[in-house]
Amino acid sequence: MATPSGASTEDKRSYYLYLIPGAIGFIAIVLLPQIANFALSFTAWKGVGTPRFVGLQNYEKLLTDGQFWGSMSHTLLFVISMTIIPVVLGLVLAALLFDYIRDEFGETVSSLFRAAFYLPQILPITAAGVLWGWIFNPVGVVNIILRAPGLDGLAQNWLGDATYALPAVSLVIVWIQVGYCLVVFMAGLSRIDPALYEAAELDGAGWWQRLVTITIPLLAPEIFVVVLTTLIAALKVFAPIFVLTAGGPDNATLVPSYLTYYHFFTTQRVGYAASIAVVQTILTIGLAVIFLRFQSSQAGKE
Amino acid sequence: MKLSTLAMAIGAMVLTSGMAHAQDKTFNIWWFEDAVSAQGITWTKALEEFKANHPDVTVNFEQKTFAQLQASGSMILNSDQAPDVLEYNKGNATAGLVASQGLLQSLDDAYTAQGWDKILNEGQLALSRYSDVGVYGSGPIWGISTYGEYVSAFYNIDMFEKAGLKVPTTLEELTADFEAFKAAGVTPLALGGADTSGQHVLASLAYTKADDTWVQNYQGLKAPLDTAPYLFAAQTMVDWVAKGYVSKDSTGIKDPDAALQFTSGKAPIYISGTWNLGNFSSSIKDFKWGQFLVPTPKYSVGSTGNLWVVPKGSKNPDLAQEWISLLLSPKYQTEQANNGGVSIAADAATVTNPVGQNASAVFKEIADKQGLGFYPDWPVPGFYDVLIQKVAGLLQGTLTPDQFVGELKTTYDDAQANQ
Structure with missing residues (x-):
């Protein structure tokens, strides 16, 4: 998009006025708390009273804190369940709905599916989490269904056993995330020229070939956006963990955000909590920058 | 809107809110006991009587949760949003912390002036006292519990x-x-x-x-x-x-x-x-x-139950103390036991609910042998x-x-x- 060539510098300067409300919001809600948090990470503080400067002590402790490293390794798994699986699943489902279900069963059925997949995004996460808690309860729906045909061996203590808690929580997260990916991808698909598909079909390309050769390359911008936003969401995941397992059993599903919350609000090691938040922020921003670099270099190639 | 109109509107708002403030006295009270618990039922009844006794006071009650105050109580008490009296979580990490940070009013004088010393014994005050580093067991009285558990x-x-x-x-x-x-x-x-x-x-x-x-x-x-x-x-x-x-x-x-x-x-x-x-x-x-x-x-x-505390910023400490006295009165102690609660000072003879009678008796038995x-x-x-x-x-x-x-x-x- 070209800049309007006729605009003088004075006109352009007046545009900055429109940035002020946003800038105030950004400074008040994002920047100042970040700076305060960064400053607090060098102190010992109980949440009230005067913070005491302790230098790098919090960060030194972080290096040897098993809970922290455990939570970081769980984050890697949540990248799989919040980003990789939903993106792949979302892509396949979007393509299916867009050029198979819609063609075969009509617009209504396709919209119905799209709405159904998106529903978890609209539900309050706490309400959905409580429901999933009941579903996964040892005497909950999942186990009742498994036991009914005699599959007692498959019934598990889903959220109460370290082996199953992480996959169970991941499943809930996939359920939440797929709708988001799906809707963005479907919006992207409507941008693609149908003539391309028709031409490919005439040349004898099957559904899978059309997905790989047309859909995925042309959806690249949407895929980048979705991967980036879900990646950031995965690094700071909190609500599903808080509602479903509170990090348990025995810290099997602990994540950095929950650890920050725990130290901030229950052990009252606010400074230590701040240092965890700082590490998490740096990681998130770092990943985002790398990713955006990669995206612009890809975009340059086209 | 012109700037002058805006200024006038703001001025009017400030004036009216200032006037409203001068007219009514408000008393803000929080607790987190569940509405259907013995304490919740009893305190709701007591609050009705309290309101009837003070027709000139607007009483605002807010239901909180244990977890809410456990997590952010100290920050609330450190702000100007603190109520006049509230139920607060007992223990070093909660009541002890805010007491040691000077966010509460001491109840030492009220303890004798309100006659609470005739109802409670020293053993039941272990969790009311917090030292200057916030450790319970000694120091001034910062809160009063009206039930046991x-x-x-x-x-x-x-x-x-x-x-x-x-x-x-x-x-x-x-x-x-x-x-x-x-x-x-x-x-x-x-x-x-x-x-x-x-x-x-x-x-x-x-x-x-x-x-x-x-x-x-x-x-x-x-x-x-x-x-x-x-x-x-x-x-x-x-x-x-x-x-x-x-x-x-x-x-x-x-x-x-x-x-x-x-x-x-x-x-x-x-x-x-x-x-x-x-x-x-x-x-x-x-x-x-x-x-x-x-x-x-x-x-x-x-232990004895959670504490009624009076925040430093309470505008009505007298009413707050009156509220605590009301809950400690024989009427509401008996009421609490009759609702199935563990009263700290109920007259066993007047309690008709066997659950509350038994629980209050067991609590007394544990407390008397110093077994809490x-x-x-x-x-x-x-x-x-x-x-x-x-x-x-x-x-x-x-x-x-x-x-x-x-x-x-x-x-x-x-x-x-x-x-």
Whole structure:
């Protein structure tokens, strides 16, 4: 998009006025708390009273804190369940709905599916989490269904056993995330020229070939956006963990955000909590920058 | 809108709000006891009387939750949003912290002036007093509790009678009862292994091996953790799981679900606190139930209740004290016991509800022998969550009893060394 060539510098300067409300919001809600948090990470503080400067002590402790490293390794798994699986699943489902279900069963059925997949995004996460808690309860729906045909061996203590808690929580997260990916991808698909598909079909390309050769390359911008936003969401995941397992059993599903919350609000090691938040922020921003670099270099190639 | 109009509008707003402020006196009061609990019912009634006594005062009540104040109470009290009087979580990490930071008003003068000294005894003030570093047991009075609480075993009398079992008076008898139920195909103990009742069972068992020195050292953070009582408790719990007295699935169950197993008549025993009394009184219709203390030599898990505190910024400290006096009055102490609550100073003769009468009597019995052992999470901030996590690890078998006490010791000793 070209800049309007006729605009003088004075006109352009007046545009900055429109940035002020946003800038105030950004400074008040994002920047100042970040700076305060960064400053607090060098102190010992109980949440009230005067913070005491302790230098790098919090960060030194972080290096040897098993809970922290455990939570970081769980984050890697949540990248799989919040980003990789939903993106792949979302892509396949979007393509299916867009050029198979819609063609075969009509617009209504396709919209119905799209709405159904998106529903978890609209539900309050706490309400959905409580429901999933009941579903996964040892005497909950999942186990009742498994036991009914005699599959007692498959019934598990889903959220109460370290082996199953992480996959169970991941499943809930996939359920939440797929709708988001799906809707963005479907919006992207409507941008693609149908003539391309028709031409490919005439040349004898099957559904899978059309997905790989047309859909995925042309959806690249949407895929980048979705991967980036879900990646950031995965690094700071909190609500599903808080509602479903509170990090348990025995810290099997602990994540950095929950650890920050725990130290901030229950052990009252606010400074230590701040240092965890700082590490998490740096990681998130770092990943985002790398990713955006990669995206612009890809975009340059086209 | 022109700037001058805007200025006038703002000016008018400031004026009217200022006037409104001068006209009515408002009294803001918060508590977090559940509306259907004995305390909730009693306090709601008392608040009606309080409002009737002060027609000129606008009384604003807000229902809070325990977790809300546990998490952000100190920040609320440190702001100008604090109410005039509120129920606040007892213990070093909560009431102790805000008292030591100067966020509360001392109630020392009110204690004698309001005549509370004639109702409460010194032993019931242990959790009202906090030192200048926020450790309970000594220092000024910062809060007043109007009820008690303790952990006991709730049991299904019908199921016990049907199985021909007696109320156990020793740990061996308790185990024998468990075995009898198990042999009859019933999992005897409902346990919220992902929740608080896990640590209550743990502490109750630890207190079977605990003497005065251990409890005082433990609760006072006076020495590195002597793990022997906890090791015994952990071994016993693992043993109970292995023998099927407790379901291995308990780590996926929270307290309300465990309580449901008891109230629905599936499990004959549930070990938890007296805060269940209201719920059990109203929801158990088809069987007789009672409580017995987990047999220990002296100490039981229990304490005086949460505290009524008056924040530093309270504009109506007199009304706040009057409110506390009202709750301590014989009328509402009896009312509380009649609602199935554990009253601290009810006249037993006037209590008609057998649940509240029994609970108030048991509490008095524990308090009189100085057997309130308090709760296991109190000494260390954040220990509550550590205990939930580690008990879950113990129950699901990822931690052996030795590893379990080792992990508790690491956290405890760290706090003990750095206090």
